[in-house]
Amino acid sequence: MPVSIFIRAASGAEATSPPSKEAENPPGLTFDGSRIVIGRGPGCDVRLPEVSVSHRHASIRAQGADYVLVDEGSTNGTAVGGVRLSTNAPRALRTGDLVRVGRVWLEVRIDQKPPTRDLAGATRDIALALVANAMDAMGDDIVPKVRVVEGRDLGAVLALAEEGRVYVAGRGADTDLPIEDAEASREHLQIVRRGNAVLVRDLGSKNPSLLGEAPMPENRDVVWRGQTVLRVGRTVLALEEPVAVALAELERAEDEPFVANDTPPPSAPGSKRPSTAPRAPDSAAKPAPAPAPPAAPVAVVTAASAPARVSRRRWTSTDFAVLIAALAVIAMSAAGLYWLLKP
Secondary structure, three states: OOEEEEEEEEOOOOOOOOOOHHHHOOOEEEEOOOEEEEEOOOOOOEEOOOOOOOOOOEEEEEEOOEEEEEEOOOOOOEEEOOEEOOEOOOEEOOOOOEEEEOOEEEEEEEOOOOOOOOHHHHHHHHHHHHHHHHHHHOOOOOOOEEEEEEOOOOOOEEEOOOOOOEEEEEOOOOOOEEOOOOOOOOOOEEEEEEOOEEEEEEOOOOOOOEEOOEEOOEOOOEEOOOOOOEEEOOEEEEEEOHHHHHHHHHHHOOOOOOOOOOOOOOOOOOOOOOOOOOOOOOOOOEEOOOOOOOOOOOOOOOOOOOOOOOOOOOOOHHHHHHHHHHHHHHHHHHHHHHHHHOO
């Protein structure tokens, strides 16, 4: 039976507030395979661009008609509800279970939903959308841009600000990206952004465009990735994708340890949550520790910022008596040693 995985929230983000509109329709993927790898790495089936998630964090495996969850030796652990898993110890899953991987909460549903088409593309799109939402919330620029990196128009930029709008590049003065190149047609290229993908089309130009080293097909949309340049005559165009760059940086980053809060967020409306009655513990699972209070900000203490030393304790009469006695013993020992060694 297929299993669906929905991305519900970061750890504790929705534990004390009602689900947002986005939370009511969480992004998800449906699988019908024997193993689903969850992690931050680009090769994972469920890609979670969050530094608390390990590159290969956990996996869901089919066991007959059932599914089990296995922690793959992650830095910040995997938990089901309030139970943290031991490494490589499988735990049975039920529909509606909430799973924590790093700071991210996932919801598992096991039903007859049809599997997601083009899983590789779908999981990349979800990862890009998560990064774009985070960047947009912080006020970062997420608009893809086409930049002229070689040719007479070196430095010219076309921002693909409007999703779905058709932008035209060519020798015509009324195009969105004018190209002063004798080998370019008046309307040479069509560029459009759809979701997180940028599509480019050669408009039947006299001198066909090259995407990478391959000639572009005429009047057919082709996906343009940021690492591939596009050539129009002697002009070279590059695609800048801030979100894709940020995703790649997150996937290369080291794991970031954090203190787990295993309070699950509320389920999406209509989902079947398992009963809150006590569940028979797995032999290899162990209860998660009680949530720790929020940690105080960590400050680096330098010589300039360190607090002043505590003043020294004053000497008492007892201290002086002990000191005099010690000096007397040292003097007697020295005198005895002198007489023993005297010729």
